[in-house]
Amino acid sequence: xSETLLIKSARLxxxxxxxxxxxxxxVLDGKIAKASAAPSDARVxxxxxxxxxxxxxxxxTHLREPGQEDKESIKSGTAAGAxxxxxxxxxxxxxxPAIDNSTVVDFIKQQALEAGPIRVLAFGAVSRGRxxxxxxxxxxxxxxxxxxxxxxxxxxxxxxLMQSALLYAGQLGLPIMDHxxxxxxxxxxxxxxxxVSDRLGLAGYPSAAEESIVARDIALCELTxxxxxxxxxxxxxxxxxxxxxxxxxxxxxxxxxxxxxxxxEEWVLGTHGHVEPDxxxxxxxxETRAKVSPPLRSLSDQAALIEALxxxxxxxxxxxxxxxxxxxKATPFxxxxxxxxxxxxxxxxxxGLVHAGEIDLPTLVQRLTAGPVSVLGERFIELATLAxxxxxxxxxxxxxxxxxxxxxxxxxxxxxxxxDGDTLRGRVKLTIAGGEIAYDGLDxxxx
Amino acid sequence: xxxxxMPTVEAxxxxxxxxxxLDLDDFNKAEIETILDSAEAMRGVLGRDIKKVPALRGKVxxxxxxxASTRTRVSFEQAGKMLSADVINISGSGSSAEKGESLLNTxxxxxxxHADLIxxxxxxxxxxxxxxxxxxxxSVINAxxxxxxxxxxxLLDLMTMRRHIGDMAGKKVVIIGDVLHSRVARSDxxxxxxVGANVVLSGPPTMIPLELLxxxxxxxxxxxxxxxxxxxxxxDADVVMALRIQxxxxxxxxxxxxxxxxxxxxxxxxxxxxxKPGALVMHPGPMNEGIEISSSIAHGxxxxxxxxxxxxxxxxxxLLYQTLAGAAHAGxxxxxx
Numbered sequence: 001x002s003e004t005l006l007i008k009s010a011r012l013x014x015x016x017x018x019x020x021x022x023x024x025x026x027v028l029d030g031k032i033a034k035a036s037a038a039p040s041d042a043r044v045x046x047x048x049x050x051x052x053x054x055x056x057x058x059x060x061t062h063l064r065e066p067g068q069e070d071k072e073s074i075k076s077g078t079a080a081g082a083x084x085x086x087x088x089x090x091x092x093x094x095x096x097p098a099i100d101n102s103t104v105v106d107f108i109k110q111q112a113l114e115a116g117p118i119r120v121l122a123f124g125a126v127s128r129g130r131x132x133x134x135x136x137x138x139x140x141x142x143x144x145x146x147x148x149x150x151x152x153x154x155x156x157x158x159x160x161l162m163q164s165a166l167l168y169a170g171q172l173g174l175p176i177m178d179h180x181x182x183x184x185x186x187x188x189x190x191x192x193x194x195x196v197s198d199r200l201g202l203a204g205y206p207s208a209a210e211e212s213i214v215a216r217d218i219a220l221c222e223l224t225x226x227x228x229x230x231x232x233x234x235x236x237x238x239x240x241x242x243x244x245x246x247x248x249x250x251x252x253x254x255x256x257x258x259x260x261x262x263x264x265e266e267w268v269l270g271t272h273g274h275v276e277p278d279x280x281x282x283x284x285x286x287e288t289r290a291k292v293s294p295p296l297r298s299l300s301d302q303a304a305l306i307e308a309l310x311x312x313x314x315x316x317x318x319x320x321x322x323x324x325x326x327x328x329k330a331t332p333f334x335x336x337x338x339x340x341x342x343x344x345x346x347x348x349x350x351x352g353l354v355h356a357g358e359i360d361l362p363t364l365v366q367r368l369t370a371g372p373v374s375v376l377g378e379r380f381i382e383l384a385t386l387a388x389x390x391x392x393x394x395x396x397x398x399x400x401x402x403x404x405x406x407x408x409x410x411x412x413x414x415x416x417x418x419x420d421g422d423t424l425r426g427r428v429k430l431t432i433a434g435g436e437i438a439y440d441g442l443d444x445x446x447x
Numbered sequence: 448x449x450x451x452x453m454p455t456v457e458a459x460x461x462x463x464x465x466x467x468x469l470d471l472d473d474f475n476k477a478e479i480e481t482i483l484d485s486a487e488a489m490r491g492v493l494g495r496d497i498k499k500v501p502a503l504r505g506k507v508x509x510x511x512x513x514x515a516s517t518r519t520r521v522s523f524e525q526a527g528k529m530l531s532a533d534v535i536n537i538s539g540s541g542s543s544a545e546k547g548e549s550l551l552n553t554x555x556x557x558x559x560x561h562a563d564l565i566x567x568x569x570x571x572x573x574x575x576x577x578x579x580x581x582x583x584x585x586s587v588i589n590a591x592x593x594x595x596x597x598x599x600x601x602l603l604d605l606m607t608m609r610r611h612i613g614d615m616a617g618k619k620v621v622i623i624g625d626v627l628h629s630r631v632a633r634s635d636x637x638x639x640x641x642v643g644a645n646v647v648l649s650g651p652p653t654m655i656p657l658e659l660l661x662x663x664x665x666x667x668x669x670x671x672x673x674x675x676x677x678x679x680x681x682x683d684a685d686v687v688m689a690l691r692i693q694x695x696x697x698x699x700x701x702x703x704x705x706x707x708x709x710x711x712x713x714x715x716x717x718x719x720x721x722x723k724p725g726a727l728v729m730h731p732g733p734m735n736e737g738i739e740i741s742s743s744i745a746h747g748x749x750x751x752x753x754x755x756x757x758x759x760x761x762x763x764x765x766l767l768y769q770t771l772a773g774a775a776h777a778g779x780x781x782x783x784x
Contacts, residue, residue, distance in 0.1 A: 195666040198656045201572040201595025201633060206657075277666035280473040283580040286573030330551045330581075332571040334593070 002030040002435035006038045007396065010047025013362050015054065015370035016385035020362050025052060027392040030435030034388055045430070045442070047396060053365045054384050055087025055393035055433060056347075057372035059177075059255050060152070060231060060318035062339070063089065063120070065111060066104065067096025072323040072413050074111040078118035080321070080343035080412035082438035085368075085395035085428040087118055088383060090318075090376075093125040094153040100125040100136045102144035109145065117433035119383075119393070121147045121376075126165045126176060132157025135164055142172045147376050150177035152231055155213055162217055166226025175227040175253065175375060180213035180238070181205075181294065190291035190338040192265040194298055195277050200268065200285060202333060205295050207235035214238045218245045221252055229375055230254040232320045234294035236304030243313040253375045255318035256305050258349040259340055265296045267418050268333075274299070288329045288336035290418040292322070306358050309367060316371035317364075319346050323414020341407070341414030349419070351399055351426025361399065396430035396442075403427050411439075464769045467579045467587045470596035471637040479641055482765050483606050489764035492529060493757065503532035506771050509557055512568040512590070513539040518732055518756060519590050519600070523566045526763035532563075532771070554578050558585050564771055566590050572630075586770045594628045599766060600731055601634035603759040605642060607751050608686055610758075611727055616643035621680050621722075623712055624690035624739050625654040631731040632690060640668035648673045649680035650690075650712055653701040677712050684722040687749075688729040689714045689739040705738060714740045719749070727751050 005027040013020050024035035026042065058081065064072035072080075074091075081089045091108065093099030099108070105122050112120035124146035128134045130153070138149060149169050156162040156178050165176045181187070186205045191197045193204030214230055218241060221228040230242060233254045245252040266275050268291065270284025290296060297305075308314045322339025329336050342349075350368075353359045369384040382390040402425045407415035431439040471479075492500055508527040512520045520536070527534035550569075557565065564586040567575050572593030579587045591597040608615055620639055626632045626648050639646050648655055648671065658664040659673050674680035681687060696702050719726065728740075728749040736742045745752060 193657065195658055195664065198658055198664075199666050201593055201630060203594075278668075281470060281576070283467070283469070283576050286576050327549065327551075331549060332569065332574040332577045334571045334573075335550075 003432075003437055004028055004039060004042040005045060005432070006035060006042040007045045007047045007052055010050050010052040010396065012386055013051060013053045013365045014386040015362070015366040016381060017387065025386060027394070027432060027435050030392055032386055032388055032390050032392050032394075045396070049398070050429060051361065051397040051399055052386070053395055053397065054369045054386060055395050055431060056085045056368040057088040057376075057380075057383060058086045058319050058321070058343070059090045059316055059372050059375055061089040061091050061321045061343070062094070062323065063091040064323060065095065066107060070325055070413070071328070074108065074120065075115040076411065076413045077321070077323070077343070078112065078115045078120065079439075080410060081118050082116070082431045082433070083411040083428065084343040084346045085397065085431055086343065087393035087395070087431060087433040087438065088121060089118060090121045090123055090147060092152045093123050093150065094130060098125045098130045099123065099146070100128050100130070102140050105141060105144035105146060117436040117438050119433065121145070123148050123150050123152070123177065125149065126151045126156050127161060130154060132161060135161070135168060138168045138172060142174060146174070148175040148177055148229065150179065150231065152177060152179045155179050155181050155183065159216055159220060163220050163224060166220055166224040166228065170224060170226030173377065175229040177229040177231045178213065178217050179231045180210050180217065182209040182212045185209035185212070188293060188338065190293050190295050190336070191268050191333075192295040192297050194265055196265045196268050199277075199281060200333070205293070207237055207297065207301070210235050210294055211237040211241060214241045218242075218250065218252055221245070221250050222248070225251070227251040227253070232257050232260065232294055232318065233314060234260045234297050234301065234305070236301045239304050239308035239313055243308065246313065253315045254313065255316045255375070256309055256314045257318060257320045258342055258346045259292065259296060260294070261302065261305055261309065261317070262349045262352055263290070263296050263418065264299050264302050267296055272418070272422060286333040287418055288331065288333055289340065289416045289420070291333060291336050291338055292320075292340050293338035306353065310359050310363065315367070315374050317350065317367045318372070319343055321412070321414075323412050324416045325413075326415065329416050339416065340418065341410065341412050341416045344410045344412055345405055345417060345419055345424060347397065347428050348403065348405075348424030348426045352424070354399065355425055392432055392435040394432040395428060398427045398429050400425060401427040466770065467575070468598055468766055468770065469575050469579060469587065469589045471598045471601050471634050471641065474638065474641055476641050476643070479602070479605060479638065482602060482762070482769065483609055485765035485769065486602075486606055486758065486761040489761040489768075490758070492764070493760060498529050499531060500529065501531045502768055503527065503530040503771055506532040506563045507561065508532045508534045508564045508566065508767065509537055509562045510534060510566045511537040513574075514568050514570045516568055516591070518759070519568060522756070522759045523590060523763050526760050526767055530764055530767060532767065550574065550577065551581055554582055558582050564588065564767065567592070569593065588766060588770065591630050593630065595630050596634045597630040598634050599759070599762055600631050601638040602766070603755055603762040604635055604688070604729060605638050606758045606762055607729065607755050608727065611751070612685060615639065618644045618685040619647065619683060620644050620686040620688065621647045621649060621684040622688045622690065623677060623680070623714060624650045624692055625696065626650055626690065627654045627656055628693075629690050635688070636667060636671055640670050644670065646671045647680045647684070649675060649677045651702060651708065677718060678721060681718050681722050684726055686727045686729060687714055687719060687722055691731065691733065692735060692739050694735070709738055713738065714744050716741065716743055719744055725749065729755060732756070
């Protein structure tokens with residue numbers, strides 16, 4: 001139900017207008033309206049010390065439904081999105097069955113409508129059954145509403161298939177998002193090839209195995225004129241390749257996850273931060289909750305990713321939210337599936353970059369809103385602005401509030417986070433989607 | 448960017464007795480010496496007519512091998528039985544692992560049966576750490592995990608070296624072959640660093656950790672270097688240790704051919720002649736004679752390969768004793784021998 005809300009004296013950051021001011025904003029009939037038009041019965045929220053921005057847009061969410069509802073459902077996943085300040089989630093097609101036909105897209109749209117106000121946009125599979133052989137019926141999927149194509153979880157299997165996909169999707173004006181991992185080098189490994197993998201006696205996923213596919217896809221992008229979007233870019237070398245491709249004027253975009261920006265390979269040792277290479281391996285090591293693909297990389301990769309995010313080489317922050325059950329991850333390292341449950345903690349993790357002076361808040365907000373829109377297309381521009389008359393997809397943030405990560409309190413079914421017990425500084429207070437309150441964390445203070 | 452509590456990294460002066468033996472990366476020289484002393488006493492029991500002492504009577508030791516092995520499994524079983532523990536073998540075949548039960552549930556089940564100690568061999572690196580983290584009343588001894596660690600093998604290697612060489616400080620040990628996939632080499636590296644020995648690794652570039660090849664390693668002890676040319680690596684070595692080459696590595700693209708491997712890295716008479724006179728020849732077994740080691744060397748005068756096996760039983764007795772009874776008795780020498 002759409003609310004009438006008057007948010008007063010908040011810091012308003014509008015990435016599309018490029019403004020950063022203190023002021024009031026009215027939510028009326030599901031839209032953003034002029035504050036002076038507030039009716040007397042509007043709920044008033046004191047935004048003093050808080051930041052109001054367009055709701056975040058996640059290009060990369062695993063909602064697991066249909067097929068793996070023990071890990072997540074559209075209802076629990078959108079609730080976690082709301083908790084994290086995301087009003088739009090782009091769900092990945094590695095469901096069971098895969099999102100490779102319009103019936104599955106219709107099912108997801110229906111489930112999302114029933115779940116609540118959070119907008120769910122689907123990515124379709126590149127290949128039928130995600131098997132890497134035949135293209136899906138891309139035009140039919142586009143008509144059903146998919147916003148792009150990906151075989152995420154796996155790379156687009158061959159250069160030939162990628163070439164065809166870029167041509168077809170390009171004609172439809174949609175991106176091909178690729179999970180860039182060269183299976184001829186490694187497959188499915190959730191730890192970086194480096195000193196930690198060496199210490200733990202685990203086979204590692206080298207940066208080169210990501211970069212070789214990024215390079216392949218950029219070359220094919222140039223050949224076809226299509227739109228190639230790099231999923232969860234994780235290495236310094238990949239960032240360089242994208243930077244060069246953009247300089248050439250190619251339609252190449254990229255996303256990076258909160259965990260690749262803020263965590264490093266050492267987290268697999270169970271250390272919650274930096275540790276010297278000669279430290280003893282403890283029983284906290286082989287931390288399956290830090291097992292993710294692409295893996296958490298080195299500290300120098302992390303620094304290069306932050307730089308690429310800052311300079312615009314990387315367009316968007318996307319969570320790659322990958323919920324799993326307790327039992328999935330309560331195994332020896334090799335057996336555990338890849339993935340981190342990110343939605344609940346994303347903003348707190350990212351605010352760490354702001355507090356450390358790595359990036360300013362307006363740029364961070366841009367990469368969570370207008371940045372993703374630049375990947376999805378201009379038709380979504382209204383979701384990334386505070387302009388009057390646009391949909392009231394908004395998030396109210398407390399940038400300095402500290403809180404402790406307690407996975408048991410997550411809205412997501414996936415409690416698989418290596419941040420368990422850590423303190424984050426930066427918290428989502430209120431999420432409004434289409435004028436409805438999707439998450440209220442104001443604790444009644446403004447009631 | 449996030450704050451959290453740093454874990455307590457155990458100092459390298461961990462006091463005995465330990466609850467678990469997972470790897471040698473946190474053992475110092477004094478602790479290793481104490482274990483080797485204890486193992487020497489255990490060797491005395493091995494040489495007796497009646498090979499049994501009551502030290503671990505009433506203790507239950509589970510020997511869980513999720514990967515094929517003869518020597519290490521029998522060695523642990525014998526060690527436990529000679530100390531009068533009740534030893535129960537669990538193998539990968541026919542166990543709950545094959546019925547789809549997770550390792551966690553299997554381990555919790557065994558803990559609920561009041562087992563005192565689990566010896567685990569697993570093809571998965573880190574499996575013993577996983578058990579140690581999840582079990583609160585059972586000790587864990589790592590009998591080899593994936594390509595990570597094999598601490599009891601490293602201790603028996605150190606025992607063999609000490610028996611023949613004495614103090615290993617400044618001595619040169621060359622380890623040859625597939626270091627990258629070798630849990631034995633990894634644990635030996637830490638054990639040898641603790642006793643002050645220098646280690647030279649020699650093998651195909653596809654079988655040496657990349658960080659060592661690139662010269663960017665900060666995580667291996669400084670006493671470890673790489674010399675791909677075995678003729679150079681072996682010069683003046685006090686100990687020559689050949690690792691087992693798995694023949695399927697050639698098919699996997701890691702080796703051009705077994706012929707190329709043997710030509711470059713087989714321990715031969717000519718090569719051994721470049722080592723120090725009387726150098727020890729070691730191999731963790733099982734050997735591929737004629738591949739990583741020539742038959743004449745494997746059965747030659749410098750070969751310690753069978754002694755390694757004997758010392759293995761003694762080391763495992765010492766560790767079982769220390770882990771299960773150490774605190775309650777006067778120390779390792781308190782066994783009624």
